[in-house]
Amino acid sequence: MLAFITKRLAQTIPVIFGITLVVFLIMQMVPGDSAQVLAGEGASKETIENLRHNLGLDRPLYVQYFDSIAGLFQGDLGISAKSHQPVINEITTRLPISVELAFYSTLITIILGMTAGIISAVRPYSVSDMSVMVVALLGISFPSFWLGLILMYIFSVELQWFPVSGWDSVKHMILPAFTLGASGAAIVARMTRSSMLEVVRQDYIRTARAKGIRGYLVIYKHALRNALIPVITVVGLQFGALLGGTVLIESVFAINGLGRLIVESIRMRDIPMVQGGILVASLVFVIVNLFVDILYRFFNRRIDLN
Amino acid sequence: MAQEKVLEINQLKTYFHTKRGIGKVVDGIDLTLHKGETLGIVGESGCGKSMTSLSVLQLVPDPGKIVEGSVRLNNEELVGKSEKQMRNIRGNQISMIFQEPMTSLNPVISVGEQIAETIREHQGLNRKQAFQKSIEMLKLVGIPSPEKRAKQEPFQLSGGMRQRVMIAMALACNPEVLIADEPTTALDVTIQSQILKLMKNLQKKLKMGIIFITHDLGVVAETCDRVAVMYAGEIVEYSTTEELFRHPKHPYTKGLLQSLPKLYEDQEELQAMEGSIPSPFKEHQGCKFTDRCPIAEDSCHQIHPDLKMSSDHSYQVRCLFYQEEKELTKGMSSV
Ligand SMILES: Nc1ncnc2c1ncn2[C@@H]1O[C@H](COP(=O)(O)OP(=O)(O)OP(=O)(O)O)[C@@H](O)[C@H]1O
Ligand SMILES: [Mg+2]
Numbered sequence: 001m002l003a004f005i006t007k008r009l010a011q012t013i014p015v016i017f018g019i020t021l022v023v024f025l026i027m028q029m030v031p032g033d034s035a036q037v038l039a040g041e042g043a044s045k046e047t048i049e050n051l052r053h054n055l056g057l058d059r060p061l062y063v064q065y066f067d068s069i070a071g072l073f074q075g076d077l078g079i080s081a082k083s084h085q086p087v088i089n090e091i092t093t094r095l096p097i098s099v100e101l102a103f104y105s106t107l108i109t110i111i112l113g114m115t116a117g118i119i120s121a122v123r124p125y126s127v128s129d130m131s132v133m134v135v136a137l138l139g140i141s142f143p144s145f146w147l148g149l150i151l152m153y154i155f156s157v158e159l160q161w162f163p164v165s166g167w168d169s170v171k172h173m174i175l176p177a178f179t180l181g182a183s184g185a186a187i188v189a190r191m192t193r194s195s196m197l198e199v200v201r202q203d204y205i206r207t208a209r210a211k212g213i214r215g216y217l218v219i220y221k222h223a224l225r226n227a228l229i230p231v232i233t234v235v236g237l238q239f240g241a242l243l244g245g246t247v248l249i250e251s252v253f254a255i256n257g258l259g260r261l262i263v264e265s266i267r268m269r270d271i272p273m274v275q276g277g278i279l280v281a282s283l284v285f286v287i288v289n290l291f292v293d294i295l296y297r298f299f300n301r302r303i304d305l306n
Numbered sequence: 307m308a309q310e311k312v313l314e315i316n317q318l319k320t321y322f323h324t325k326r327g328i329g330k331v332v333d334g335i336d337l338t339l340h341k342g343e344t345l346g347i348v349g350e351s352g353c354g355k356s357m358t359s360l361s362v363l364q365l366v367p368d369p370g371k372i373v374e375g376s377v378r379l380n381n382e383e384l385v386g387k388s389e390k391q392m393r394n395i396r397g398n399q400i401s402m403i404f405q406e407p408m409t410s411l412n413p414v415i416s417v418g419e420q421i422a423e424t425i426r427e428h429q430g431l432n433r434k435q436a437f438q439k440s441i442e443m444l445k446l447v448g449i450p451s452p453e454k455r456a457k458q459e460p461f462q463l464s465g466g467m468r469q470r471v472m473i474a475m476a477l478a479c480n481p482e483v484l485i486a487d488e489p490t491t492a493l494d495v496t497i498q499s500q501i502l503k504l505m506k507n508l509q510k511k512l513k514m515g516i517i518f519i520t521h522d523l524g525v526v527a528e529t530c531d532r533v534a535v536m537y538a539g540e541i542v543e544y545s546t547t548e549e550l551f552r553h554p555k556h557p558y559t560k561g562l563l564q565s566l567p568k569l570y571e572d573q574e575e576l577q578a579m580e581g582s583i584p585s586p587f588k589e590h591q592g593c594k595f596t597d598r599c600p601i602a603e604d605s606c607h608q609i610h611p612d613l614k615m616s617s618d619h620s621y622q623v624r625c626l627f628y629q630e631e632k633e634l635t636k637g638m639s640s641v
Binding site for chain 1: 401411
């Protein structure tokens with residue numbers, strides 16, 4: 001187990017380097033640079049050249065890249081081209097909001113998804129199963145920003161149960177978290193169902209019944225524990241998708257998270273900010289993946305060895 | 307031996323209703339198990355041995371159903387009992403050991419807990435007492451350092467050990483009937499004989515009746531008092547083990563015995579019986595064995611033979627041509 005964790009940790013190092021390189025190169029390909037944006041429309045060529053020099057944009061690409069890597073190791077992500085403040089400052093105020101949103105969404109994904117999946121699996125092909133599966137299919141098919149707009153219209157505008165936007169109280173968080181978690185919940189529900197149906201056919205379930213164990217214990221103790229092992233991976237993968245989703249959802253609900261920061265910065269051509277934002281988001285993704293892998297391995301060790 | 311009946315199966319029929327039609331998987335079985343006795347059920351793969359035993363516990367998987375017949379435990383009818391009533395019997399009065407030790411234990415629950423939960427369910431002991439008892443059970447089935455093993459999960463145990471755990475689990479509540487469905491098939495020969503010995507010893511100690519399901523006649527000779535030979539959902543021969551081996555009567559039994567390797571005879575090759583068991587979904591008019599029977603005649607295709615009891619009630623045979631005293635003179639030589 002320890003060997004596995006060490007190996008898995010070592011594997012993340014090249015991944016992180018790869019990410020920095022890709023992010024850097026993509027930013028180079030984007031037409032227009034920070035200097036142009038900062039100088040504003042109608043600025044003279046000279047002003048722009050001067051700005052470029054000041055920002056270090058006239059140096060060779062590899063120098064710029066290694067410079068940014070060197071900065072990264074010191075927690076320095078550069079200076080925002082817009083606000084002239086360190087990028088890291090802005091990110092550290094925005095990141096917790098996105099993490100919070102992702103956390104609540106994951107909670108909804110897990111609780112809603114697993115509950116629905118179990119309800120389905122307990123009586124397969126029944127009315128309750130069919131209804132859950134239809135809703136799940138819709139949940140997967142709806143684009144999240146669209147679902148967000150619909151929910152906002154119904155619950156915030158018409159019913160006025162929840163505020164339209166912002167991020168101050170639990171009330172603010174419910175709609176965005178639900179919107180973001182919905183498709184994940186649908187996927188987890190389908191996964192839980194098929195995994196449960198697979199598990200209840202196993203020999204050890206027959207053994208449990210032959211011992212006279214009561215029905216709900218057979219389901220919750222004997223079947224569910226085994227059925228959830230593959231679901232863990234799905235939840236992990238969903239978390240990745242969820243981070244991507246925050247970009248859209250934060251824009252829809254006007255939440256000042258990291259996703260929205262990145263979108264705004266792209267519009268401003270604030271390259272250091274975009275680069276920093278994507279880098280931090282990717283790091284979070286890599287770390288979560290690492291964690292899920294280890295967790296899965298831990299739960300799965302007894303099955304591997306069979 | 308005081309012949310006190312503990313389990314009686316009468317005209318048990320378990321059918322599978324599917325799109326393909328009706329599968330008569332268990333088609334009118336009669337069996338009696340006495341206290342402290344071992345009754346063998348032998349037959350080829352697919353003849354309905356497991357479904358018979360699952361029918362006793364009413365754990366036949368969908369779309370199978372018991373459509374007729376009765377199963378009596380100490381004269382109490384089990385067919386038609388509610389799920390809750392059956393739960394009190396399963397693992398308590400009637401226990402079962404399955405043929406796959408590798409997959410029959412839950413991979414994510416410690417073996418001690420898997421034994422203990424049965425004890426809690428049926429004997430109302432608390433967690434600590436039940437776990438203590440599970441350790442005793444592990445000791446009883448000969449698992450070394452049971453305190454340590456109880457806390458381990460199945461993947462940490464070998465196949466033979468897991469089958470011992472299954473036995474410990476089945477015996478934890480002192481059942482009157484133990485159904486062992488090919489408990490040693492998946493194990494290698496030395497482990498197999500250890501497990502058989504263990505079961506024999508425990509049977510003496512606990513005085514339970516055992517239904518021993520196998521397709522290995524060698525194991526039957528070693529362990530069973532009486533034997534029922536099954537073919538395609540029916541019993542074709544039913545007698546004491548000694549009688550069965552000395553004077554097999556049904557051509558199917560003879561075939562099975564001939565396919566056994568004999569050490570003392572100069573046999574060139576192992577004779578496996580040709581052909582296979584007919585599908586339970588196929589409609590049958592005559593005897594189900596005709597396709598493979600060396601002595602079948604036209605009448606066999608028309609008439610379905612009854613299971614005939616010998617005049618001294620010592621054995622039963624299902625064959626049109628079988629007559630008492632006179633051995634079958636046609637076709638096969640007696641073994
Ligand atoms: N779910 C099912 N649907 C239809 N038929 C089934 C189903 N399960 C089992 N059967 C049929 O029941 C018959 C008897 O099966 P059973 O498991 O009792 O055989 P067995 O004698 O125990 O064989 P083995 O020695 O391989 O364990 C088989 O012929 C099989 O075709
Ligand atoms: Mg079987």
